[in-house]
Amino acid sequence: MTTRRTPRQLERTLTQNLKHIRDHRRTQFGVGPGWFPLLGRLDHKLTQLAGTPEMYTYSQIKQKMGGLRCYTHISPDLPKEVRDQMDDAVTAAEKQSYETCEECSAPGVRRNPRGWVSTLCDECDAAREARRRRGQK
Numbered sequence: 001m002t003t004r005r006t007p008r009q010l011e012r013t014l015t016q017n018l019k020h021i022r023d024h025r026r027t028q029f030g031v032g033p034g035w036f037p038l039l040g041r042l043d044h045k046l047t048q049l050a051g052t053p054e055m056y057t058y059s060q061i062k063q064k065m066g067g068l069r070c071y072t073h074i075s076p077d078l079p080k081e082v083r084d085q086m087d088d089a090v091t092a093a094e095k096q097s098y099e100t101c102e103e104c105s106a107p108g109v110r111r112n113p114r115g116w117v118s119t120l121c122d123e124c125d126a127a128r129e130a131r132r133r134r135g136q137k
């Protein structure tokens with residue numbers, strides 16, 4: 001069994017750039033806590049590539065069709081080679097999200113109950129199904 005971390009603990013892994021978009025542009029941030037560590041790793045990588053977090057910002061981080069969509073603005077002052085590497089890092093994180101439970105970070109698969117696609121582990125999917133049976137959202 002993997003150790004499940006609580007959302008509050010997951011939040012600690014968010015870096016300043018990510019906290020900024022979440023706190024100040026709330027409507028632009030719409031993913032579950034299970035993806036926070038993934039975003040944290042991506043953000044660390046982007047900072048490493050850019051040299052400083054001031055060279056990029058996030059315009060939108062959301063879930064679409066069960067996968068992470070991460071839109072960034074990268075400074076045109078960075079060499080094209082670096083910008084390409086940063087784009088690749090974002091693409092890699094987006095791919096990884098399709099195998100990561102959006103609720104708890106455990107390995108997950110894409111599920112499509114009644115049209116609302118999301119990536120969840122067995123446990124979180126069962127919990128969601130149970131909530132639906134009880135008539136909750």
Ligand SMILES: [Zn+2]
Nearest residue numbers: 101104121124
């Ligand atoms: Zn889960």
